[in-house]
Amino acid sequence: DAKTTQPPSMDCAEGRAANLPCNHSTISGNEYVYWYRQIHSQGPQYIIHGLKNNETNEMASLIITEDRKSSTLILPHATLRDTAVYYCIVKPGSSNTGKLIFGQGTTLQVKP
Amino acid sequence: GAVVSQHPSRVICKSGTSVKIECRSLDFQATTMFWYRQFPKQSLMLMATSNEGSKATYEQGVEKDKFLINHASLTLSTLTVTSAHPEDSSFYICSATGTGVQYSGYTFGSGTRLTVV
Numbered sequence: 001d002a003k004t005t006q007p008p009s010m011d012c013a014e015g016r017a018a019n020l021p022c023n024h025s026t027i028s029g030n031e032y033v034y035w036y037r038q039i040h041s042q043g044p045q046y047i048i049h050g051l052k053n054n055e056t057n058e059m060a061s062l063i064i065t066e067d068r069k070s071s072t073l074i075l076p077h078a079t080l081r082d083t084a085v086y087y088c089i090v091k092p093g094s095s096n097t098g099k100l101i102f103g104q105g106t107t108l109q110v111k112p
Numbered sequence: 113g114a115v116v117s118q119h120p121s122r123v124i125c126k127s128g129t130s131v132k133i134e135c136r137s138l139d140f141q142a143t144t145m146f147w148y149r150q151f152p153k154q155s156l157m158l159m160a161t162s163n164e165g166s167k168a169t170y171e172q173g174v175e176k177d178k179f180l181i182n183h184a185s186l187t188l189s190t191l192t193v194t195s196a197h198p199e200d201s202s203f204y205i206c207s208a209t210g211t212g213v214q215y216s217g218y219t220f221g222s223g224t225r226l227t228v229v
Contacts, residue, residue, distance in 0.1 A: 038156075041203070041223065041225070042222055042223065043116075043118070043205050043207075043220030043221050043222050043223050044156070044205075044207075044220045045220070046218060046219075085155075087155070097144070097209070099146065099158055099161060100146070100158075100207070100218055101158060102148075102155045102156040102157075102158075103155060104155050105155060
């Protein structure tokens with residue numbers, strides 16, 4: 001499975017957009033990019049996923065570069081409750097199969 | 113939909129005893145369940161994958177005789193930490209996927225904090 005690289009930490013002001021980058025330069029053609037987050041002492045929560053097109057849902061937007069070697073998760077209006085560790089994961093296929101392997105993630109601190 | 117319930121949320125046990133953690137899918141059939149372990153300030157580490165009715169597949173370095181996984185039904189998987197020692201103290205998290213869930217598929221439990229004294 002392709003490896004991902006994320007900055008260890010980021011800060012964001014409350015109400016502003018949080019842009020979390022992820023590098024996945026060795027991603028394969030059949031691998032999707034997934035984003036999860038983990039609020040302290042809880043289980044991870046699914047945010048969004050995509051293959052090559054940009055995606056948006058009620059939580060966030062996912063921008064994937066044309067060469068698919070990197071992506072950015074955008075939280076449009078960060079709140080204090082968005083403070084969490086954000087994980088970018090690549091996995092073959094979008095079906096409910098295969099393992100999710102977590103890297104170190106980015107700790108996002110949203111500040112008042 | 114796609115709710116996974118994990119129990120207990122916290123457990124303290126004496127060294128040498130065994131502890132069982134349950135993971136239940138409440139509104140879908142969990143054909144596959146995953147067990148993770150997370151030490152403080154570290155990421156989640158996958159321990160094993162279990163498919164309903166089959167033996168679990170353990171990741172390299174995980175002792176299968178110490179971490180017993182049972183996935184006998186489509187709604188329940190259990191992780192038993194046998195002969196627990198202080199170094200087994202950790203945050204254990206299950207995840208489930210299967211039929212009847214919306215795409216994203218991988219729903220996580222809220223975790224179990226195990227402290228071995």
